Amino acid sequence: MSDDDRDDSDDELRDMLRQFLSGNGASFDPSQLAGAAGLPGDAASIQALMGQLQSALHSPSDGINWDIALEQGTTLASKESVDTTPAERASLDQAFNVAALWLDEVTSISELTTTPVLLSRRQWVKDTMPVWTQLAEPVATSISDALTQVMQEQAPDEMRGMLQNAGHVVRAVGGTLFAIQLGQVVGQLSAEVVSGGDIGIPLLKDGTAALLPQNVAAFGEGLDIPTDQVAIYLAVRELAHARLSRHAKWLRLRLITAITEFARGVTIDTDRMQELAESFDPSNPEELREAMVSGALIPPKTEAQQAALSRLETLLALIEGWVDVVTAKATARLPKSDAVAETVRRRRAAGGPAESAFATLVGLELRPRRLREAAAMWSQVTDAVGDDERDRLWSHPDLLPTSEDVDDPSALVARLTASAAGQEPEFDELDEAIAAMLSGEDFGGTGESSGGDDGDDPDSGRDDEGPRPV
Template sequence: MPEEPEDRRPEDELREMLQQFLSGQGPIDPSRLAGAAGMPSDPAQLHALMAQLQAALARTDDGIDWSAAQRQAAAVVQRDPGSVTTAERDAVRQAADLAALWLSETTEIGAAAGSLTLLSRQQWVDATIPVWQEMSEPVANSIANALTSAMQEHAPEEAQEMLAGAERILRNVGGTMFAMQLGNVVGQLASETIAGGDFGFPLLEDTAALLPVNLRSAAEGLEIPEDQVRIWMAARELAHARLFHHARWLRLHVLSSVREYAEGIRIDVERLEELAESFDPSSPEQLREALGSGALIPPKTPEQVEALARLETTIALIDGWVDAVTEAATARLPKRDAIAETVRRRRATGGPAEKAFGTLVGLEIRPRRLREAAAFWHAVTDAVGPEVRDSLWDQPDLMPGSADIDDPSRVIARLRGVGELDEMDLALQELLDDAERGTGDDEAGGAEQR
């Protein structure tokens, strides 16, 4: 006898219901859903959102589909990909060559690093999206899991059977919504960033990069000759890349610190429960507002405050060193100080997309204490010179701390003692020398006897 067909599973009913919603046959308005994902509701973007969510329903594996973030970022970039002439690219390369020569006069650190790469906005997205994903993943997982739990807990009794066993479907859809929000932010950042080291974090591995289309836009807003802006920007980016090339441990150290902080983020369950109780499927903008405002991320725990302080100190020391080295390398530029101050202010305030990322994942991407860190490196340079100064990046345990930024005197005293032996060192060295001379005499005597 042929086998009886299996009864439909409750999760199949949920999938079918969601598919009806996404096709516009249910109470969810697709254009409103696009708004909840932080996307404009034009037909192309709406179609992309529906396609991504339909794909999330069809997936059999669990977890967040991060390719949705990359596709959404690419869609944002395609609205304004920008264009650069061959002459502009050649001018940036020439500026980078000159900047590299000047930089080599200032520091020997990372001199073997490669040349500067020129990226389009799309190439920057492709190269950096893995790091944005890594920074966002702990929060994305927390939000997807918390949303699933809240929906199951507050669903009416008649829907409980449908939701039971459907956690994967709910997580996939919630995770896809988050990934698309992230992609939207990264796509917007692609039109703001000028260089690989703009945001303090090591987004590019062992690579110096500039975006000529954004460099041109930044220079247009300044009453400064564009060639000077190119040289200064190239010098700063090359210094940033050289530092990470020299201190191989530094990139993992920074990203591990980001991960440590992000994994401590927990979703505000009470706020989420309030959202679930009042959620209206015809007005999903509530979800976007909650995610985009950071309302679901509660105040930092003491452990997070400490982790964030350590991370901010590291980023400030990196950017402070880069600024100090760039200032020395570009001393020949008449408008050096004006360019540096303009860029410093721009980095301190950030653009709309940066703020959107900060609220989305609860992590600011702007270095604090940058001026103090730059002053620290200037003081160390004046006291011991660039070569000894740069030795602080040789090992993780040599890196200064927050207290050292406030008072460089201890670090300077330590660096001035490099190569100097105290009395115990001298006594030990003398014993070793005597032993070596004794061994040499014995060997010589033995040779004579033979």
């Protein structure tokens, strides 16, 4: 492509963006697009944005360049970062050592095989971005596809011919804007989270425990609680999260799969996007950004999504509830442990980092609606059968308490208590049917082989005096 042709292509791109952002023929201002992407309007930011858009336009792939999100996130995370002093690092390392010893006393889930780490905000962004992009990609694709559709439907007749083959261009623009916004969100989160498990989902590799020293210090400001007690409490919570993630190896996959499946079901409200295009005021680019990040373009959840959301919320509540109970028991000797725990609860109830991140990326708002109920259930289980039997429920997904158990733990506690006492469990009709099927009997108690004497039994010709293999 010659330079003249490339200039013509750039002019066409500006025309298309103008048609999308405004129907009144106003001239395109790159600073308005920067504002829509959540970026400052300074020359450096605008130049970087246009460079990213140009790179996306000339890419042969329709995929989203998530390196843009990483660049945005690390840049934002670096702005207010401060270096941790050797004394601060030594104090947090010691907090992890104490936390590990105290956790050993209250849980049978074994200690980690890797040393906990201390992360800067920038490093947290780098280490967690692969999971963020995995969660965000289905919605980003939906937005890009919807943007393509709206552009084609809104374009004047004289531009329709050009737009017939402009799908790649529009997807590149939409994907780039979404990647930039994702980087902004993750960069902002890097200033809020105090640990690897703070979001509630496993963002780091299994068995990795991490604290962010700068954010731990900010967490403790104004609490009138000794900094060493705050550090130990947060270290216990983080180790509990990391140990559970490493122990229940199926847990990470189940969580990530549930979230991505929910995200794949997200569609974009093209009517709302058309309304936004028709009424958009170029002098107020914040309107477009707000629509992209607030979930306004995502229609109400379907019944299937509501059911998936309920299952996901239950699983997250079980995780957080278990961490709360184990942490409370492990830190009982800390004079101010209740005060730190209350700060954690208030921070989480106010929304915290998880709610804004999920709502922004996949239209998924996660409030700790059932956290208290889940923690109460784990407390009852602990009181009834002890730490070991409580933790054994994490050994297989089929053993995990259900939503009904969270609502009313009495049946679960009774079942676990009977099992611990060596009593035979009470079988319901379904259990009896499964047991009969596995033993080769007809459900109904006849005691006869399900194969009967119909001649189809592959062993029908063998000597009946010997025992049949099961």
